[in-house]
Amino acid sequence: MQVINIIESKTVVVPFSDIDTDQIIPARFLTTTTKEGLGKNAFADWRYDALGNPKADFALNQPAAKGCEILVAGRNFGCGSSREHAPWSLLDFGFRAVISSEIADIFRNNSLKNALLPVTVDDTTHLWLLGNPGAKVRIELSSNTVTLPNGKVATFPIEAFARYCLLNGVDELGFLTKQIDQIAQYEQSHA
Amino acid sequence: MTPKTLFEKVWEQHEVVPESVDTPAVLYIDLHLVHEVTSPQAFSTLREHGLKVRRLDRTLATMDHSTPTDPEEIAGRVPIRVASAAAQIKQLEKNCQEFGVELLGLHSKDRGIVHIIGPEQGATQPGKTIVCGDSHTATHGAFGALAFGIGTTEVGHVLATQCLLQRRPKTLAINTSGKLPAGVTAKDLILAIVGKIGVSGGTGHVMEYRGPAIEALSMDGRMTVCNMSIEAGARAGMIAPDATTFEYLNKTPRAPKGNAWDRALVRWNKLHTDVGAKFDREVDIDAASLEPMITYGTHPGMVLPLSGRVPEQPNDPVFQKALDYMGLLPGEALRDKPVQVVFIGSCTNARLSDLELAAQVFRGRKVAPGVRVLVVPGSQQIKREAEALGLAKVFIDAGAEWRESGCSMCIGMNGDTVGKGQYSVSTSNRNFEGRQGQGARTLLASPATAAAAAVRGRITDPREFL
Numbered sequence: 001m002q003v004i005n006i007i008e009s010k011t012v013v014v015p016f017s018d019i020d021t022d023q024i025i026p027a028r029f030l031t032t033t034t035k036e037g038l039g040k041n042a043f044a045d046w047r048y049d050a051l052g053n054p055k056a057d058f059a060l061n062q063p064a065a066k067g068c069e070i071l072v073a074g075r076n077f078g079c080g081s082s083r084e085h086a087p088w089s090l091l092d093f094g095f096r097a098v099i100s101s102e103i104a105d106i107f108r109n110n111s112l113k114n115a116l117l118p119v120t121v122d123d124t125t126h127l128w129l130l131g132n133p134g135a136k137v138r139i140e141l142s143s144n145t146v147t148l149p150n151g152k153v154a155t156f157p158i159e160a161f162a163r164y165c166l167l168n169g170v171d172e173l174g175f176l177t178k179q180i181d182q183i184a185q186y187e188q189s190h191a
Numbered sequence: 192m193t194p195k196t197l198f199e200k201v202w203e204q205h206e207v208v209p210e211s212v213d214t215p216a217v218l219y220i221d222l223h224l225v226h227e228v229t230s231p232q233a234f235s236t237l238r239e240h241g242l243k244v245r246r247l248d249r250t251l252a253t254m255d256h257s258t259p260t261d262p263e264e265i266a267g268r269v270p271i272r273v274a275s276a277a278a279q280i281k282q283l284e285k286n287c288q289e290f291g292v293e294l295l296g297l298h299s300k301d302r303g304i305v306h307i308i309g310p311e312q313g314a315t316q317p318g319k320t321i322v323c324g325d326s327h328t329a330t331h332g333a334f335g336a337l338a339f340g341i342g343t344t345e346v347g348h349v350l351a352t353q354c355l356l357q358r359r360p361k362t363l364a365i366n367t368s369g370k371l372p373a374g375v376t377a378k379d380l381i382l383a384i385v386g387k388i389g390v391s392g393g394t395g396h397v398m399e400y401r402g403p404a405i406e407a408l409s410m411d412g413r414m415t416v417c418n419m420s421i422e423a424g425a426r427a428g429m430i431a432p433d434a435t436t437f438e439y440l441n442k443t444p445r446a447p448k449g450n451a452w453d454r455a456l457v458r459w460n461k462l463h464t465d466v467g468a469k470f471d472r473e474v475d476i477d478a479a480s481l482e483p484m485i486t487y488g489t490h491p492g493m494v495l496p497l498s499g500r501v502p503e504q505p506n507d508p509v510f511q512k513a514l515d516y517m518g519l520l521p522g523e524a525l526r527d528k529p530v531q532v533v534f535i536g537s538c539t540n541a542r543l544s545d546l547e548l549a550a551q552v553f554r555g556r557k558v559a560p561g562v563r564v565l566v567v568p569g570s571q572q573i574k575r576e577a578e579a580l581g582l583a584k585v586f587i588d589a590g591a592e593w594r595e596s597g598c599s600m601c602i603g604m605n606g607d608t609v610g611k612g613q614y615s616v617s618t619s620n621r622n623f624e625g626r627q628g629q630g631a632r633t634l635l636a637s638p639a640t641a642a643a644a645a646v647r648g649r650i651t652d653p654r655e656f657l
Contacts, residue, residue: 016509018390018490022623027602031257031275033231033282045625050611074509076391079424079490080623082326083229084342105394105426106326110342159358161214172344173240176352179208179217183245183354186207186219 002115003169005141007097009069012059013133014043019073020080021107025089027081038085039092060093064134069096072129076100078107078118087111097139099146101126112162113172121146125154141167194465196362197431198397201337201462205320207354215356221319222336223349224305225252225292227283228604229324233347234286242351244290249353251314252287253295254280255304256325257604260567260594265297272606290350303570303596306330306538310414311572313443317432317459322349327538327620328427329420333413334440335432335462337397340421360397361471363425364464367402369479374654376548377412378540378618378637380404380476381419382484386494388474393425396471399464400430404478410439411542418539419620422491431463483653485525486622486635488513493622497640497652500524516624517632518612525634525650532615533564533645534627535638536594537601540618541569543576545638550582552642552656558590559648565607566591567599591645603628616644 029041047058054061071090077100078086087110090098097117108118119139121129128148129135138147141163146154165172195203202218210216223246230252237244244250257276263269271277280297287294295302301312306327309315317335322328324346331338341355348355365384371377385392398420405413413430420428437456440446447455482496493513495501503521504510514521535541535549546568558564566586568574574596577583583593600607601619603626609615611630618641619626622633636644639653646656 016512018492018509020490020621020623022621022626026625026629027604030228031273031279031604033279034235035232045629050629076394076424079390080326080421080621082324082340082342084232084324084344102391102394104391104424106340106342106421110344113342113344159215160212161356164213172356173236173348173351176217176348176354176356177242179354180352182207182217183219183352187246187353190219 001165001169001171004096004115004117004166007069007117007139008136010064010134010136011070011072011129012065012068013072013130014059015074015130017074018076018079021078021083021086022080024078024086025083030083030085035088037092038089039094042089042093059133067094069094070099070137070139071095072099074100074130076102076104079104082106084110084114087114087116091116099129112159112166115166117141117166119146119156121154121156125152194467196464196468196470197335197399197429197462198337198362201318201320202359204318210359215358217354218357219320220322220349220353220355221249222309222314222321223250224309224321224323224328225250225346226256226305226323226325227254227258227279228256229343230346231279231282231286232343233350234290236347237290237350244292244350245353247291247293250292250350251295252283252292253302253305253308254283254297256598256602258297258597259605260597260599260607262595265595273604276605300571303572304538304541304598306418307542307569307573310334310410311443311570313440313446316440316446317436317462322355326421327418329425330414330418330538332417332420332427332429333410334436335429335459337427337429339426360426361395363393363396363398364470364473365398365400366473366475367400367404367478368475369404369477370407371404371478371481374639374657375481375483376637376639377408377415379481379484380478381416382486382491382494382635383481384476385419385423385491386484387476388423390422390490390492391424393420393423396425398423398425398428399470400428405430406433409544410435411544414542415539419491422620432459483637483640485640485650487517487519487525489516489622489624491620491622491635495525497526497650526652528614528650529648530616530644530650531562531613532609533562533641534600534615534617534619535641536565536567536569536599537619538569538598539620540638541567541573543573545618546573546577546582549638549642550585552639552646552653553585553589553591556589556646558645562645562648564591564645565594565600567594568596570596589646600627602626609633616641616650
């Protein structure tokens with residue numbers, strides 16, 4: 001697992017609320033058997049026209065989006081399908097964090113397991129970020145903070161163990177396999 | 192003893208290690224269902240780490256999402272249309288063979304949509320923890336199981352350790368009162384619930400559906416309700432098992448037999464929320480006041496009674512974006528709107544009673560000119576039963592296409608798609624942009640409403656035909 005602490009980058013804003021994982025990566029791209037190469041199809045149906053040409057007005061296509069590591073999205077980001085291809089595609093595009101005021105459960109879990117940092121902030125901070133695309137934002141996991149260019153600091157919650165894993169590069173599978181004696185004991189007593 | 196909710200009872204019975212401030216619980220998983228789309232990368236992880244599948248007896252695979260439903264493709268008379276889907280199917284076969292996982296494969300008589308065959312086989316049982324790399328795993332909660340969707344990394348965790356690291360979710364009671372009126376189905380009930388609490392209203396919660404309207408439902412209806420828990424943001428929905436549950440399970444091949452059945456009943460009868468147990472939240476819904484429901488927007492919370500009109504929400508760009516995509520105007524009535532496609536299928540509504548309900552509308556009638564109707568049974572077993580009962584003939588005589596089982600036009604991965612700009616009345620669970628095909632406009636409804644739209648060619652109250 002990749003170590004994450006500080007992510008400092010300009011933001012790309014996709015302001016809509018309730019963005020489902022079918023928009024993040026449409027189902028027709030899920031017939032892959034690997035995790036690689038999904039970035040070019042992130043938000044495919046919003047990003048390309050019928051002929052496959054990039055739509056100039058979509059945020060991810062704008063020149064300023066190049067190299068940006070933080071996606072800011074409307075409330076309830078990542079709802080719907082459990083496809084882990086959603087965080088895989090965002091990571092492959094180059095994002096390392098997603099900021100919203102609410103992030104759907106399964107998408108959040110999947111993101112944490114792939115070192116895509118899901119950051120939920122208060123409504124005021126969220127509104128500011130939605131209104132200021134391209135703002136340079138600093139996320140620091142060790143202090144659970146998001147710092148805006150105007151100096152304002154917001155905190156964000158994150159599950160303690162996932163945070164520990166991200167800060168220390170700990171793989172959850174490795175952690176689970178170390179519990180195998182307890183798992184075996186449970187199996188024996190519940191046979 | 193402290194009164195407990197159904198969820199708390201099942202959760203606590205599966206804690207290998209309880210959660211602490213620093214670490215989530217290690218939760219034991221009784222049944223892991225696997226399908227072709229969300230498992231290949233997990234098997235690769237096992238291979239990379241030199242790990243085996245810990246409990247083959249608790250792992251069951253099938254193929255449904257990208258699998259063809261065209262009988263010609265299944266029979267091998269024509270190649271599988273989507274080449275990458277064919278490769279994915281092959282990969283699942285290879286993975287299951289290499290790791291020893293039981294696979295109800297392309298030619299198995301027991302194949303079907305993963306959330307339909309689990310219950311059908313009796314692998315789904317009260318009190319079990321059940322996971323699958325699919326958000327509609329919530330379906331199995333209809334049996335009093337704790338069932339939820341997981342991502343592919345977690346599929347790997349369960350394959351390797353039979354456990355997951357999980358924080359304990361909150362609980363949300365959905366208290367129904369009254370009785371669903373005639374012609375109003377379980378689908379209408381869950382659409383109304385999602386409409387009421389919103390698409391993120393259940394986030395962080397496990398829902399328990401309770402009350403007389405739930406108790407009166409068949410297992411098929413209960414599965415329809417629990418299936419769409421995720422459309423309200425809840426990873427799991429549960430219903431306490433009762434005589435209806437036991438009667439269903441008693442006929443299934445993998446349910447306990449003989450003395451084991453009697454012992455199971457003793458355990459299962461304890462699986463209900465105790466009097467005095469507290470939920471974190473409760474929501475009430477009056478089933479008696481409901482009508483047939485239909486969605487009008489691009490998420491399942493944008494839903495109306497059939498007699499309703501599209502709401503007006505000026506100055507809401509997201510709402511306007513949804514209406515633009517759907518080609519609808521604020522204040523517009525949905526009734527009598529022409530439709531081009533009708534899809535009857537999916538893990539929400541492709542069980543035998545769903546097909547019976549649709550057939551009731553189709554019997555002696557024809558599909559309206561210019562409407563394409565696809566009827567896709569949820570499993571090969573349902574397909575055989577529907578054929579034996581003459582339902583398939585009703586669909587075919589009406590002018591509908593009758594297919595092999597699979598997810599089909601719910602997700603459109605196998606080439607079964609709706610065209611750009613077409614209106615599709617669908618019994619599936621998601622009306623997201625592009626869900627049924629690029630530019631497809633999905634209107635979610637019950638099998639009765641879908642069938643009524645098929646014969647009339649317009650959105651129609653199904654009670655005219657029932």
